Amino acid sequence: MSTSDDGDRLVCQIEELSGQRVADCYQCGCCTAGCPLGDLMEPGPARAIRLLQLGHARELLDSDGIWLCASCMVCGSRCPRGVDYAHIAEACRQIRIRQRFSHAGPETVTAAACEEIPQQAFMAAFRKYSG
Amino acid sequence: MTTAVAAKPGEQAEDNPVVETYTYYPGCTLYTKAKSLDRCARLAAEKVGFRLEEMPSWVCCGAIYNTSEDDFAGRIGAQRNIVRASALGDRLVTLCAACHNVLKRAQARLNDPANAVERQRVLDFLDEPYEREVRVLHYLEVLKNDIGWEALARKVVKPLAGLKVASYYGCLMVRPAAVLGFDDPENPQVMDELVRTLGGEPTGFDFKAECCGGYLVVNRPEAARVASARVLDNAKSWGAEAVVTTCPLCQYNLDKLRKPGKAGELPVFYFTQLLGLAVGLPKDELGFDSNAVDPVPLLEKRGLL
Numbered sequence: 001m002s003t004s005d006d007g008d009r010l011v012c013q014i015e016e017l018s019g020q021r022v023a024d025c026y027q028c029g030c031c032t033a034g035c036p037l038g039d040l041m042e043p044g045p046a047r048a049i050r051l052l053q054l055g056h057a058r059e060l061l062d063s064d065g066i067w068l069c070a071s072c073m074v075c076g077s078r079c080p081r082g083v084d085y086a087h088i089a090e091a092c093r094q095i096r097i098r099q100r101f102s103h104a105g106p107e108t109v110t111a112a113a114c115e116e117i118p119q120q121a122f123m124a125a126f127r128k129y130s131g
Numbered sequence: 132m133t134t135a136v137a138a139k140p141g142e143q144a145e146d147n148p149v150v151e152t153y154t155y156y157p158g159c160t161l162y163t164k165a166k167s168l169d170r171c172a173r174l175a176a177e178k179v180g181f182r183l184e185e186m187p188s189w190v191c192c193g194a195i196y197n198t199s200e201d202d203f204a205g206r207i208g209a210q211r212n213i214v215r216a217s218a219l220g221d222r223l224v225t226l227c228a229a230c231h232n233v234l235k236r237a238q239a240r241l242n243d244p245a246n247a248v249e250r251q252r253v254l255d256f257l258d259e260p261y262e263r264e265v266r267v268l269h270y271l272e273v274l275k276n277d278i279g280w281e282a283l284a285r286k287v288v289k290p291l292a293g294l295k296v297a298s299y300y301g302c303l304m305v306r307p308a309a310v311l312g313f314d315d316p317e318n319p320q321v322m323d324e325l326v327r328t329l330g331g332e333p334t335g336f337d338f339k340a341e342c343c344g345g346y347l348v349v350n351r352p353e354a355a356r357v358a359s360a361r362v363l364d365n366a367k368s369w370g371a372e373a374v375v376t377t378c379p380l381c382q383y384n385l386d387k388l389r390k391p392g393k394a395g396e397l398p399v400f401y402f403t404q405l406l407g408l409a410v411g412l413p414k415d416e417l418g419f420d421s422n423a424v425d426p427v428p429l430l431e432k433r434g435l436l
Contacts, residue, residue, distance in 0.1 A: 123194030
């Protein structure tokens with residue numbers, strides 16, 4: 001568990017990077033309900049925002065959920081409070097990446113996948129996963 | 132107006148109609164893994180009565196829009212394209228859903244008065260004249276708004292009669308709706324209208340704007356497979372015989388990311404392949420050999436080949 005100072009500092013950083021205010025969320029759960037990966041994502045969008053509201057930013061930054069977000073923008077599109085979790089997940093990934101963390105880089109791709117998968121997927125994935 | 136071209140009043144001579152030309156941004160994938168999306172679009176445009184002119188010296192759009200407030204560099208490739216396109220005219224036509232999404236959002240960010248400081252820094256860095264505001268248009272918007280469905284219908288020589296098609300928009304064509312301004316983000320219509328115009332039967336479809344899993348295919352293919360299978364199963368449940376899309380990555384995830392040779396799978400077309408077929412492009416120009424699920428048997432069954 002993070003110390004509260006560390007947590008508060010990180011929450012501020014996430015809010016600045018994402019342009020979102022976590023206090024705006026009233027936890028209706030619409031984001032997680034509509035998330036196409038909501039049953040695989042831990043934490044899902046609503047719980048992730050709740051962690052930030054409580055200052056537990058470190059837990060979210062260390063989670064798998066931020067890397068499973070495909071940036072499909074359904075959560076933000078349906079949020080009745082105008083909170084865009086895709087921007088928050090992006091900010092979390094950016095914080096990790098700026099600390100030289102790489103979730104998955106080009107070295108993880110097989111030659112066969114290179115032949116098959118469209119370039120846009122590699123461009124998008126490596127910008128999201130390793131900067 | 133008797134021609135399909137939406138020329139401005141006064142621009143069109145009676146016996147020599149002006150062929151409207153659009154600056155075109157193809158993007159990387161359309162040069163390699165999605166050649167049929169590009170090729171059919173260029174050839175079909177000539178049949179319909181407009182022309183795509185590829186902008187010279189375009190650069191990668193970045194494939195995904197970077198939402199971090201301070202990350203100017205993450206958006207600069209896309210904005211460089213916008214600035215370069217501004218020297219050529221006030222419109223830039225896209226085909227790839229990802230390029231469209233990124234370019235349109237990067238342009239909106241550049242033009243937003245709330246970002247004046249960022250705009251100046253970006254333009255100083257680019258050091259190329261930003262001549263005018265550029266409207267980023269998807270090819271489908273050109274068909275719908277500039278050509279018009281009625282005029283397009285008159286160009287159809289092979290109606291897709293009896294073909295039941297689920298229109299799959301995915302994420303990037305419709306969200307965020309405030310910037311894309313393209314269609315209803317929950318129940319988009321433009322490709323359904325296109326299918327109907329081409330003589331086909333658009334089916335209902337609950338997951339037309341649901342995510343296919345996108346770039347998760349790179350390192351979480353199982354997650355992408357779950358998401359794309361859900362989309363396909365829903366299309367089948369509505370009686371669709373085929374799916375149509377405008378995104379190379381959606382096409383890949385729906386068409387190729389499944390167990391090879393599995394029976395009963397739906398062909399996944401680019402909308403330009405169906406457009407090309409309907410306006411009379413020959414079969415060997417339609418790129419069906421690049422589809423993993425062979426659409427030829429279905430099209431032969433419907434008497435379309």
